[in-house]
Amino acid sequence: MTEDDVKTEIQRVLRDHARLPVDVEQLQDHADLFQAGMTSHASVNVMLALEDAFDIEFPDQMLKASVFQTVASIADAVGQLQAGVV
Amino acid sequence: MPIAVGIDLVEVDEVEAALHSHGERYLRRIYTDHERHDCAGDPRRLAARFAAKEATMKALKRSHDPLPWRSIGVRLGAAGEPALELSGAAAALAEDRAVSSLSVSLTHERGVAAAVVIAECGR
Numbered sequence: 677m678t679e680d681d682v683k684t685e686i687q688r689v690l691r692d693h694a695r696l697p698v699d700v701e702q703l704q705d706h707a708d709l710f711q712a713g714m715t716s717h718a719s720v721n722v723m724l725a726l727e728d729a730f731d732i733e734f735p736d737q738m739l740k741a742s743v744f745q746t747v748a749s750i751a752d753a754v755g756q757l758q759a760g761v762v
Numbered sequence: 763m764p765i766a767v768g769i770d771l772v773e774v775d776e777v778e779a780a781l782h783s784h785g786e787r788y789l790r791r792i793y794t795d796h797e798r799h800d801c802a803g804d805p806r807r808l809a810a811r812f813a814a815k816e817a818t819m820k821a822l823k824r825s826h827d828p829l830p831w832r833s834i835g836v837r838l839g840a841a842g843e844p845a846l847e848l849s850g851a852a853a854a855l856a857e858d859r860a861v862s863s864l865s866v867s868l869t870h871e872r873g874v875a876a877a878v879v880i881a882e883c884g885r
Contacts, residue, residue, distance in 0.1 A: 693783070695776070716816055716828070717776045717809075720792060724784040740827040 679751070685729050686750050690714075693721040705748040710741065719744045726750065732757040763862070768820030768879040770813040775873060777805040777812065794835035794847070809875035810868040811836045817879040818846060818864070822855050829855065836866060844868050846879065860884055 677685075683705070690700045690709070697713045714722070722744060727733055732754065734743075743753045780788045781803070789798050793811060801807040815834040822829075833852035836844045846864045848856050856864070865880045 693779075715773075715776065716770075717772050717780070717812055720788070720831075721776065721780050721783065724780065724788055724791070728784075736830045739830065742827060 682730075682751050682754060683747060686726070686747055686754070689722055689725045689729055690747070693725045694718050703747065705751075706746050708745055709747075710745060714744075716741075722750075726754065730754050730758060764883045766821045766823065766859075766881045766883060768817035768822070768881075769876070770816035770820065771874055771876045772809040772813045772816075773874055774805050774809045774870065777809040781805060781808075792831045794832055794837075796837045796847070797835050800836070800838050806870040806875055810870050810877055813875050813877035814844070814846065814866050814868060814879065817866070817877040818848075818852070818881075821864070821879040821881040822852070822859055822861070824855060836868070856881070 687700045690696065694700070694709060694714045695718050696709070703709075703712060710719075719741070723734055723739065734753070734757070738753055743749055793801070793808065797808070797811050801811065814836050815831055818834045819828055829852045830850060833848060833850040835847045835849075837847045839845055844866050846866050848864070859881070860883050861881045862884055863882045867878045869876050
């Protein structure tokens with residue numbers, strides 16, 4: 677899966693589960709998703725959907741607002757989990 | 763005695779969506795055994811407990827990087843009154859903040875659930 681594929685899949689998860697009042701594709705990679713309107717509970721839905729999409733599991737120490745704050749931070753976390761470095 | 767207050771609001775349909783999409787995995791990752799038992803899958807009651815977790819983090823001044831969800835739980839007393847149970851990282855943070863008691867109140871109505879938490883600080 678290329679970086680673009682990962683980003684596209686993250687955007688799909690956000691579109692389906694983050695309940696953002698804006699178009700996900702319009703957001704910059706480093707735009708703050710919480711400031712854009714994602715609630716804490718929506719971030720849980722996003723986390724679980726990411727686990728399904730990428731066949732990963734977020735450990736407790738990665739369940740932080742900073743991990744789910746931007747598309748870029750999510751992509752970084754997914755990359756770490758896929759590489760088995762967490 | 764100084765107090766700290768936390769409040770949070772959760773839309774019940776977000777919980778319904780999580781139950782629909784992720785079912786038992788959602789429940790196991792977020793809620794304690796007591797919470798799952800007490801709520802019996804009722805999304806309104808689950809939403810109130812999620813709000814209690816967030817409100818507790820705010821009362822403990824930990825709103826940016828959340829504590830593990832299951833380290834904060836609501837347990838019902840003999841008369842059905844809710845009380846907070848902390849474990850692990852949440853209990854350690856409460857100790858660090860010199861919290862001597864925690865009180866919680868829950869409510870849900872018309873698609874939203876809310877919780878208020880009051881922490882009394884000082885030994």
